[in-house]
Amino acid sequence: MSILPAMIKQGEQARLFPVLADTSREGRIASIFLALLPTIPALAESVLGTTGLRIGKRTRIGTYTEIVLKDASEIGNRPDGLIVVETGKTTWTALVEAKIGKAELDADQVSRYLEAAKANGIDAVITISNQFVARADVSPLSLPKNTLKKAGLFHWSWTWIQTQCDLISYQKEVHDHEQAFLLREFHRLLKHPATGIERFTQMGPHxxxxxxxxxxxxxxxxxxxxxxxxxxxxxxxxxxxxxxxxxxxxxxxxxxxxxxxxxxxxxxxxxxxxxxxxxxxxxxxxxxxxxxxxxxxxxxxxxxxxxxxxxxxxxxxxxxxxxxxxxxxxxxxxxxxxxxxxxxxxxxxxxxxxxxxxxxxxxxxxxxxxxxxxxxxxxxxxxxxxxxxxxxxxxxxxxxxxxxxxxxxxxxQNLRAWQTPPPKPIKTPEAEPDAADRHEAEDES
Structure with a gap:
C-alpha cells in the first residue's frame, strides 16, 4: 500500500528503522510496531483480532505514521499512526495514539481523535500505553458514552503486546525464518528498560x-x-x-x-x-x-x-x-x-x-x-x-x-478435576435354556 489512503493528506509508511529525533521514543517504537504488522501475519492476527477483525491470507495491511488528516482543523490533532486493513472489498481503518514511559493517555486528546475518526470515515481509534485494562475494548479513560458512539475505541498495553510476542513464539506460530527473527528482535526491544515499557510495579501512593x-x-x-x-x-x-x-x-x-x-x-x-x-x-x-x-x-x-x-x-x-x-x-x-x-x-x-x-x-x-x-x-x-x-x-x-x-x-499445573468414571459392563450369569429350546435342540439332533 504505497499510495496514501484518501482520508490523509500527509503521512509516511511506517518504517522498521524510523529516522526520528532522539527525544521521540513514542514515535520510534510506534513506527517499528506498525511496520511489523504487515510483515508478521501472526502478530497482526493476534493484536488486530481483539478489535473483531479476522486476518486471513487475502488480507492486506497498510500502516502509516506522522499522518495529517484531511478533515482535521485543530492544531495538534495529529495521531501517531493509521492502520488500514483490506479484505476483499471490505476496508477497516483505525487511528493510533501511543504513549510510553510514565506518560498517560489524555481524555481530551482521545476525544478529539474520535471526533476526527467520525469526520474522516475512520472506523476506530486504538490507544497504546503502559496503562493496563481487562480487555482491548475497555479503555483506561472515562469518556462520555456519546463520545464512544463516534468510532470504536480499543486499548493495548505495551506489556500486552510483549506478551503476545511471547505466546506466538511459545506456540511456534511463525515458520518463516525472517519473520521469526524480526519477532525475536522486537520482543527484545520491548523488554529493554531503555525503551520505556513498564510493567505494573507498585501500588498507588496511598x-x-x-x-x-x-x-x-x-x-x-x-x-x-x-x-x-x-x-x-x-x-x-x-x-x-x-x-x-x-x-x-x-x-x-x-x-x-x-x-x-x-x-x-x-x-x-x-x-x-x-x-x-x-x-x-x-x-x-x-x-x-x-x-x-x-x-x-x-x-x-x-x-x-x-x-x-x-x-x-x-x-x-x-x-x-x-x-x-x-x-x-x-x-x-x-x-x-x-x-x-x-x-x-x-x-x-x-x-x-x-x-x-x-x-x-x-x-x-x-x-x-x-x-x-x-x-x-x-x-x-x-x-x-x-x-x-x-x-x-x-x-x-x-x-x-x-x-x-x-x-x-x-x-x-498438577491438579486434575475428578470425573465420573464410565460404567462397567454388567456381568450376568448365562441363562438356562427353557423346555421349548431343549425340545427343539433334541429334534434337530
Whole structure:
C-alpha cells in the first residue's frame, strides 16, 4: 500500500528503522510496531483480532505514521499512526495514539481523535500505553458514552503486546525464518528498560496508608480517593499478573470478571471499593486454559496475607474422608509450608483447614468432629503472610507476583478435576435354556 489512503493528506509508511529525533521514543517504537504488522501475519492476527477483525491470507495491511488528516482543523490533532486493513472489498481503518514511559493517555486528546475518526470515515481509534485494562475494548479513560458512539475505541498495553510476542513464539506460530527473527528482535526491544515499557510495579501512593488504616480499624469510606486509588491499582495489577502468568505458562491466561461488570469500569471500581471497605479484602480470579478450575487470589489487608486458591469437587467414588484427601494429596508433589487444604462439608457445617504437611501424616485430621460425613469439595491454598512486605507499595507487588508463579508450579499445573468414571459392563450369569429350546435342540439332533 504505497499510495496514501484518501482520508490523509500527509503521512509516511511506517518504517522498521524510523529516522526520528532522539527525544521521540513514542514515535520510534510506534513506527517499528506498525511496520511489523504487515510483515508478521501472526502478530497482526493476534493484536488486530481483539478489535473483531479476522486476518486471513487475502488480507492486506497498510500502516502509516506522522499522518495529517484531511478533515482535521485543530492544531495538534495529529495521531501517531493509521492502520488500514483490506479484505476483499471490505476496508477497516483505525487511528493510533501511543504513549510510553510514565506518560498517560489524555481524555481530551482521545476525544478529539474520535471526533476526527467520525469526520474522516475512520472506523476506530486504538490507544497504546503502559496503562493496563481487562480487555482491548475497555479503555483506561472515562469518556462520555456519546463520545464512544463516534468510532470504536480499543486499548493495548505495551506489556500486552510483549506478551503476545511471547505466546506466538511459545506456540511456534511463525515458520518463516525472517519473520521469526524480526519477532525475536522486537520482543527484545520491548523488554529493554531503555525503551520505556513498564510493567505494573507498585501500588498507588496511598497503599501503605490504607493498609495501616485497616490495621487500626479506622473506618474507610468507599468514596474516598485513597480507597478508589487502591482498587484501581489492584485492578491494574490483576491485568499485569494475567500477562505475567500467560508468559509463564505459554498460554493466554485471562482475568475473570463478573459478566455484569465486564466493560463497566466505573461499576467494577465501585464494587471493588465496597468489598475493600466492608471486608478489608481485594479479590481477583484467573482462567488458565486446561486448568482444573479458576485460580482465585485474595489480598487480606487485616491479616496482611496473600492467598491463592483453586477449588475441586471431591471424588464421589471414594466414600471416606481419608480416601478423598489421599486422592488430592497424590496430585500435590511438594510439601511447601505455605500449602493448605480446606474441606467443605455437607449441610451447614463450617469448613475445616489443615496444612498439607499435617495431612500427609494424618489424612483424617480434617475430620475433627465430622466423622459422620465426607467432604464434598476442597480448596487448595497457598497462604503467604509477611506483614512488612505486604505494607510496601513495591514489595507487595513483588510478593504477589512471586506467589502467583509458585502457586501455579506447586498446584495449578498438577491438579486434575475428578470425573465420573464410565460404567462397567454388567456381568450376568448365562441363562438356562427353557423346555421349548431343549425340545427343539433334541429334534434337530
Amino acid at each position: 497503599w501503605k496508608e490504607v493498609v495501616q488504616a485497616v490495621a487500626t480499624q479506622e473506618v474507610l469510606k468507599r468514596t474516598s480517593a485513597e480507597v478508589e486509588e487502591t482498587v484501581n491499582s489492584w485492578f491494574q495489577e490483576l491485568r499485569d499478573m494475567s500477562l505475567l502468568l500467560s508468559s509463564h505458562v505459554g498460554q493466554p491466561v485471562t482475568e475473570k470478571i463478573d459478566r455484569n461488570l465486564l466493560g463497566e469500569s466505573s461499576a467494577r471500581v465501585k464494587e471493588g471499593c465496597r468489598t475493600l471497605t466492608e471486608q478489608s479484602r481485594l479479590f481477583g480470579s484467573f482462567v488458565v486454559p486446561g486448568a482444573a478450575s479458576d485460580i482465585e487470589v485474595c489480598a487480606d489487608l487485616m491479616r496482611r496475607s496473600i492467598v491463592f486458591s483453586m477449588k475441586l469437587k471431591a471424588p464421589q467414588d471414594r466414600k471416606s474422608t481419608k480416601a478423598r484427601v489421599n486422592w488430592l494429596l497424590r496430585m500435590l508433589k511438594d510439601d511447601d509450608p505455605r500449602l493448605a487444604i480446606r474441606a467443605h462439608w455437607p449441610g451447614r457445617k463450617p469448613p475445616s483447614q489443615k496444612d498439607v504437611s499435617v495431612l500427609r501424616a494424618d489424612p483424617e485430621a480434617l475430620e475433627e468432629e465430622r466423622s459422620d460425613a465426607a467432604p464434598h469439595s476442597f480448596d487448595v491454598l497457598l497462604i503467604e503472610v509477611d506483614a512488612k512486605r505486604f505494607a510496601g507499595r513495591r514489595t507487595f507487588i513483588e510478593t504477589l507476583e512471586a506467589c502467583s508463579r509458585d502457586f501455579y508450579d506447586l498446584v495449578g
